[in-house]
Amino acid sequence: MKRTCHPAMGFRMLAIASACATGLGLPLAGLAQGLQIPADTPSTLLPTPTTWRLTTESWKLPGNEKMGMAGGSLLFDVNSNVKLGLGTYGAVRGNRGGFITLGLAGEVQQRLSPSWLGHAGLFVGGGGGRGGATLAGGGLMLRGDVGVTYETGGYGNLGLGVSHVRFPSGVISSTQPYLLYEYPFYSLLGNGWSGATPGGKRAASADLSVRPQEFALVVRDYRIPSSVVRDDGTPQHRSMQLMGAEWLSYLDDRWFLKLEAEGAMGGQSTGYMQILGGAGYRLPLTSSTAVKLHVAAGPAGGGGVDTGGGLLLDAGVALQQNLTRRTAVEVSVGGVRAPSRSFKATSVALKLNYQFGLPGVNAEPVAWNSLGGFDTTALRMRAVNQTYFKDDPKWRANFSDQSVNNLGVQLDYFVTPNWFLTGQGLAAHSGMAGAYMTGQLGAGGQWPVSERWFVEGEALLGAAGGGGLAVGKGLVGQVNAGVGYRLTKSLSVMTTVGQMSALKGDFKAKVLGVSLGYQFNGFAEK
Numbered sequence: 001m002k003r004t005c006h007p008a009m010g011f012r013m014l015a016i017a018s019a020c021a022t023g024l025g026l027p028l029a030g031l032a033q034g035l036q037i038p039a040d041t042p043s044t045l046l047p048t049p050t051t052w053r054l055t056t057e058s059w060k061l062p063g064n065e066k067m068g069m070a071g072g073s074l075l076f077d078v079n080s081n082v083k084l085g086l087g088t089y090g091a092v093r094g095n096r097g098g099f100i101t102l103g104l105a106g107e108v109q110q111r112l113s114p115s116w117l118g119h120a121g122l123f124v125g126g127g128g129g130r131g132g133a134t135l136a137g138g139g140l141m142l143r144g145d146v147g148v149t150y151e152t153g154g155y156g157n158l159g160l161g162v163s164h165v166r167f168p169s170g171v172i173s174s175t176q177p178y179l180l181y182e183y184p185f186y187s188l189l190g191n192g193w194s195g196a197t198p199g200g201k202r203a204a205s206a207d208l209s210v211r212p213q214e215f216a217l218v219v220r221d222y223r224i225p226s227s228v229v230r231d232d233g234t235p236q237h238r239s240m241q242l243m244g245a246e247w248l249s250y251l252d253d254r255w256f257l258k259l260e261a262e263g264a265m266g267g268q269s270t271g272y273m274q275i276l277g278g279a280g281y282r283l284p285l286t287s288s289t290a291v292k293l294h295v296a297a298g299p300a301g302g303g304g305v306d307t308g309g310g311l312l313l314d315a316g317v318a319l320q321q322n323l324t325r326r327t328a329v330e331v332s333v334g335g336v337r338a339p340s341r342s343f344k345a346t347s348v349a350l351k352l353n354y355q356f357g358l359p360g361v362n363a364e365p366v367a368w369n370s371l372g373g374f375d376t377t378a379l380r381m382r383a384v385n386q387t388y389f390k391d392d393p394k395w396r397a398n399f400s401d402q403s404v405n406n407l408g409v410q411l412d413y414f415v416t417p418n419w420f421l422t423g424q425g426l427a428a429h430s431g432m433a434g435a436y437m438t439g440q441l442g443a444g445g446q447w448p449v450s451e452r453w454f455v456e457g458e459a460l461l462g463a464a465g466g467g468g469l470a471v472g473k474g475l476v477g478q479v480n481a482g483v484g485y486r487l488t489k490s491l492s493v494m495t496t497v498g499q500m501s502a503l504k505g506d507f508k509a510k511v512l513g514v515s516l517g518y519q520f521n522g523f524a525e526k
Contacts, residue, residue: 044365047186049077051085057163057178058093061135062171068093068309070299073105073123076187083107086409087123089141090275090299090310091130097231097310097338098301099129100273100437101141102427103407104383109149117149119161126407126429127437128170128466129302130231133398136434137169138405139427139467145178156183170434188361190521192489193378208370210357210525214248216330217352217441220262222345229342230304236343240305241266242274243463243475244439245423246351254282258294261425263439263463265475269303270505271465272474273437276300276314288322292330300338302435302466308340316347328353357525374523378414382494382517386426388469388509391499395507396433397468404431404467410515412444419445422458428467436467440478452486456494464502472505480513492517 055071073087084106091099103125110118123143128136147161159180166173220242228236244262251257257279264272278296285291293316300312316334323329330351337344359366359374388404390396396404408426415421421443428436444458457480464476482496496513 043369044367045188045190046365047188047361047363049184049363050187051075051077051083051182051184053087053180053182055178055180057176059165059172059174059176061096061174066094067091067096067099069099075105075107081108081110083109087125088275089123089125089127089143091301092299092311093309095308096130096135096301097299097307097341098271098273098303098305099127099135099310099435100275100299100302100427101125101127101139102409102425102437103127103141112148115151117151117157118147119149119159120144120146124407126427126434128167128428128434130435133170133432133434133468135170135172136167137171138430138432139170139434139436140168140429142166142168147178147180149180149182156181167434169430169432186361186363188359188366188523190376190523193519193521208366208373209360210373211360212250212355212357214246214250214256215354215356216246216248218242218244218246218260218262218349219351220244220347220349222267222336222347224343224345227342228344229306231306231341232304236304236306237268239267240264240269240272240345241473242272245441248280250282256280256282258296260296261439263437263474264303264465265463266473268473269305270471270474271435271467272301272303272305273465274298274300274312276312278314282320290320292318292320292332294318294334306341306343307338308343311339312343313337313339314347318349318351320353322355326355328355359523359525371523373526375526377522377524378417378519379522380412380414380420380517380519382410382412382515384408384410384424384426384513384515386511386513388431388500388511391501391510392506392508394470395509396470399432399468402431404428404433404436404469404509406436406438414446418447419443422460424460433467433469436465436469438462438464438476440464440476442478444480446484454484454486454492456480456482456484456496464507470506471502472507473502475503476500476507477503478511480511482513484517490519492519 053073059067070092071089075083075085087105105123107121126139143165145163149159164175222240242262243265246260248256248258261275276296276298280294283291296314299310301307314336318332320330332349334347386406406426407429410424412420412422423441425439440460440462442460446456460478463474465474478500480496480498484494486492498511501508
């Protein structure tokens with residue numbers, strides 16, 4: 001099958017990556033597709049209208065301090081007037097680098113003319129950053145907005161509006177104008193785990209393009225010069241280790257867009273996090289070896305790292321070597337710098353890549369027999385609340401007898417009917433742990449008990465920090481066991497119990513979780 005690409009895919013996979021890598025990253029998006037009244041027939045699938053949105057606004061903090069925020073959202077159409085999805089906001093201007101939140105988003109919209117739309121939205125999430133409990137309290141963030149959007153055609157949409165942001169248990173309460181850019185596209189998802197096979201009984205056609213993608217697990221080491229200081233003026237530790245994930249979406253055979261999210265898991269900067277988006281070029285050297293160049297930028301900070309307003313710039317080069325048709329190993333070197341402060345570092349990273357292709361679709365229904373070149377993939381997205389309860393007297397620096405509630409998302413990829421790979425991203429929303437976040441990857445199993453009941457177990461490893469939780473250098477592990485109930489073929493609820501601990505720290509907690517899951521089929525090139 002000939003590989004052809006379209007720029008829309010780049011924006012699409014940046015959005016999906018944001019949701020999966022930060023652990024960063026992605027859940028209510030799947031739920032939105034499940035709530036949509038499907039127009040699918042037994043022989044076709046109806047693509048779902050999807051929107052990737054970027055916003056910029058400036059929050060007013062106590063003392064007339066300003067904090068410039070960049071936002072990113074992925075929204076799925078429930079119907080022509082309602083969107084649901086998820087989003088994140090991060091500081092990029094001012095003096096609060098590392099202030100980052102993650103949460104769920106919804107919006108209603110009304111067409112005003114052939115090119116203009118009016119909309120009103122709500123974001124509910126958790127997080128925080130530099131200023132911790134003083135600014136964000138427990139971490140719960142509420143953001144409402146109203147605005148208008150102008151559709152330009154093939155170049156995306158432009159808009160403006162007014163938003164109000166409030167942290168109910170903190171001191172932030174701010175009303176401000178915002179600007180937005182959004183790119184609409186279509187996602188192809190099959191509702192529920194139907195088990196249908198692309199191609200059916202008829203001859204499969206090859207009229208759908210393949211959009212190449214790469215997903216990578218990343219381990220990174222920063223080497224920091226002696227001139228760099230922490231945000232309090234003391235010397236910065238000379239190294240920092242990070243763990244995270246990266247998603248690349250190719251615009252053609254060589255140019256790509258990328259999104260990555262990583263958190264500190266070694267060194268002395270527990271709580272540091274970065275979310276970077278950018279672009280790059282891949283130059284093949286042989287049939288299995290290539291050189292890749294990239295530039296990226298985004299919000300970063302926390303853990304005392306001196307990123308100033310939060311904007312981090314990144315550039316580098318990598319050598320990629322394929323191990324099989326789908327897997328590759330990559331070594332990259334480069335440099336990062338916070339233009340408004342002293343932080344800079346030389347970066348060395350090791351990446352394990354998985355390469356695959358997704359079908360290119362538009363608004364037209366897709367016949368099952370046109371998907372003969374793709375395999376169905378069972379996926380699940382979960383909107384999750386996890387509560388941490390003390391399991392060690394020194395598990396947090398303050399409020400040691402108070403539990404911590406975390407809101408987040410989890411994505412599961414079922415490699416067999418019973419076994420899955422999983423990733424989760426959580427941020428504190430109550431318990432006076434504002435600024436705490438965690439991103440973890442792992443594996444699990446699911447076994448049916450009856451037609452509707454099932455049990456699960458999973459184990460995860462990743463990075464965590466912030467909010468005064470004693471996670472040491474940031475590396476944490478978690479195990480969960482749960483009982484679930486299927487409401488429909490697409491929706492399920494589950495309760496889990498588990499334990500989470502820092503591998504090099506005093507943090508240890510019992511974990512109680514509740515989640516709403518959405519099961520759906522994705523499609524990947526054979």
